[in-house]
Amino acid sequence: xxxxxxxxxxxxxxxxxxxxxxxxxxxxxxxxxxxxxxxxxxxxxxxxxxxxxxxxxxxxxxxxxxxxxxxxxxxxxxxxxxxxxxxxxxxxxxxxxxxxxxxxxxxxxxxxxxxxxxxxxxxxxxxxxxxxxxxxxxxxxxxxxxxxxxxxxxxxxxxxxxxxxxxxxxxxxxxxxxxxxxxxxxxxxxxxxxxxxxxxxxxxxxxxxxxxxxxxxxxxxxxxxxxxxxxxxxxxxxxxxxxxxxxxxxxx
Numbered sequence: 001x002x003x004x005x006x007x008x009x010x011x012x013x014x015x016x017x018x019x020x021x022x023x024x025x026x027x028x029x030x031x032x033x034x035x036x037x038x039x040x041x042x043x044x045x046x047x048x049x050x051x052x053x054x055x056x057x058x059x060x061x062x063x064x065x066x067x068x069x070x071x072x073x074x075x076x077x078x079x080x081x082x083x084x085x086x087x088x089x090x091x092x093x094x095x096x097x098x099x100x101x102x103x104x105x106x107x108x109x110x111x112x113x114x115x116x117x118x119x120x121x122x123x124x125x126x127x128x129x130x131x132x133x134x135x136x137x138x139x140x141x142x143x144x145x146x147x148x149x150x151x152x153x154x155x156x157x158x159x160x161x162x163x164x165x166x167x168x169x170x171x172x173x174x175x176x177x178x179x180x181x182x183x184x185x186x187x188x189x190x191x192x193x194x195x196x197x198x199x200x201x202x203x204x205x206x207x208x209x210x211x212x213x214x215x216x217x218x219x220x221x222x223x224x225x226x227x228x229x230x231x232x233x234x235x236x237x238x239x240x241x242x243x244x245x246x247x248x249x250x251x252x
Contacts, residue, residue: 008063070085
């Protein structure tokens with residue numbers, strides 16, 4: 001079945017509120033590369049590096065939905081590997097749609113909401129105020145470090161790095177997927193004893209001890225597979241198109 005790329009993009013942009021959510025200046029949420037305007041198969045991936053693009057092409061995908069898009073910082077010339085990646089996508093009619101913070105904070109199909117749901121956490125409150133909005137959620141729970149470690153390992157497929165410097169019996173958990181580990185002081189200031197995120201810098205081991213907080217680093221990649229899968233599934237149901245997840249873990 002063929003569907004209009006522009007129709008799918010309008011639906012995704014509206015659902016994710018890409019125009020209203022603030023992000024890093026280079027993130028460029030929304031359609032980043034168009035194709036001939038028709039879509040037959042959707043692919044979902046965390047990243048948009050050339051390995052993902054090649055795999056999408058091998059699978060016959062013509063719309064790739066990603067969390068980490070083609071653009072992040074200053075303008076980068078389309079030369080070298082950048083040129084080869086873009087050329088490959090264009091030659092094979094691959095459109096690329098990116099949703100970064102809009103797909104982290106979405107209350108239903110966002111990374112943080114879905115990770116919390118998978119952990120069985122309910123009745124969350126807004127958490128981690130950044131860029132004039134709350135990115136994550138915080139939850140009242142009754143668990144312990146070992147139980148949470150086991151649950152995260154089962155859920156993410158990798159054992160989290162644990163900085164065990166908060167209470168053994170966990171009562172207040174904050175969740176922000178991805179690379180929020182450099183903001184432990186903010187997590188403590190917002191009233192949690194345990195912080196689940198993807199990754200953080202080396203100095204946070206000592207900082208977590210000084211602040212008295214448990215930190216679970218589940219992996220930047222692993223904590224951000226939820227949203228793109230949910231978005232692709234939503235688009236699949238709305239437009240009656242098949243979708244696949246392209247799983248190329250970074251191990252980070």
